[in-house]
Amino acid sequence: MKYKKVRWGIIGCGDVTEVKSGPAFQKVDHSELVAVMRRTGELAKDYAKRHNVPTWYDDADALINDANVDAVYIATPPGSHKEYTLKVAQAGKPVYVEKPMALNEAECQQMIQACKDAGVPLYVAYYRRAQPRFKKVKELLDAKTIGDVRFVSTTQYQKVSEDIKASSLPWRLQPEISGGGLFFDLASHTLDILDFLLGPIEEVHGMKSNQAEYYEAEDIVTGTYRFQSGVHGVGNWCFTAFENIDKNEIVGSKGKITFSTFGDDPIILTTADGQEEWTFERPKHVHQPLIESIVKDLTSDSKQAPSTGESGARTNWVMDQLTE
Template structure:
């Protein structure tokens, strides 16, 4: 079991997976941080780990993830490999007594997510899931407005997220590896925000379209959720239509919050006849706020606000409403589909 006072400062991270997420999103946050550093990297072929280590002055590069997990010079493990490996690496890191930050989706199913939570509970280590938008400044401002009751009681929310899927989606459209398609990979961030900002799901239903030639995963999704005390949420996505959108709206009894483009860093609001706007600088690195939070939990004793138990709410919604369309390709979920989800 780890103890905060046993962790090095900076925290020495072992990273498993040296793909695009590490290169573009999380890696820059690690390299800018004064309280974290990457001490070792692993990739399935070893080659991308070697290239990354050479480019970023990382002392250890290997094709053996176990070497990174068990290395006594490593304090914590970041799992940035594809979702089919998340459960195994998370369990192994927990058994080695090391806190884990795992990429999203948390796993390929609710079943895998529960195994990850149980392993970290048994070992007494923190489990963080990389829903990094929770820590973006404008999202934190939205959370403040809601907490202050500025829009009254939330009544409904609408999310519309769509973009033409890339020509080369790689493993992201192979459900045995990814646990889903682009809704699971990208729109899950927006579903997580609904749960984070408004409360845990109590009902969830979905209509899924999977009909784009070679794609075995979702090409369009319409999701209906009830969260907390009956707040009605609608999430629609498609990945074959023309153009892109990323609209995020919360309506309340006394006002509304509208982000015409969620990732723009700003939103408008109307409160009791008053209107205004909030504009925040986007984080210098995508995972910057998340990593700051992880460090504050591990080094300063702050409460984890992106836990496995938080993320498993989204896993349950994905299982019930999206993955059911290709359930034969992913691990069976032993769950009756009822909400609220208890764990």
């Protein structure tokens, strides 16, 4: 089904929807945010008032079955992604679900099948795939600026938050809600963008540990992997280090490309001829470029959206393998 205008509903209008995603649904052409839901009704009502959304709910089923809602953005923690995706699919509506896609790859496959059975598309909020910054890295790779790609290395570590206490852990550190520790929340972005840049990963070897014992989930993950293309990769994620580092380096036969996943530092191309740099301003609403591509898919015959259920499930599979 093609829509003249996509009328969106949000399940879970929490912090991530305040600036990163929520306003983008109103700013994209042929798109409108018409309903929001949060379990605490007063918070849903407040969000709706501040963002000029006509309808609010404290019950997800009511939003899903609202005849004025064409498509649903699921912005809850991963522990409820499968449940809500299955309900939205059953209602015959397109799904846009936050990342990580689910608690594990098995749940992802159930979500994919449910949407296939219902004949509705499934998109995952790995929004970096649509941002100019990362499309530039892909452009450089496709143009063979570094020759044939040989390997990629990722180093991402950060200081432990001073306010982490076992009695009041954020949901991102509760595996039954998030799938694991900060690795699942943060490394998923990097692993997904590597899938976008270099293609699917087909072989994975990893280790996880809880070194600092601030919480029960893993706080360090290291791994190696091989892409279907033959490219090798190595990654190290530590969340109790002495400083913050975010660096990806793709090395080829004629040069290398260096960039961060979360920072705004320049993309650096290094070859025998020297260095070139590109700097990009971060979009105010980081989801907006991806939402634009999804709306184009839903309102036309284009197939532009780069982040689907299939690609999102691949990232969950890699994380499962790295932490098994």
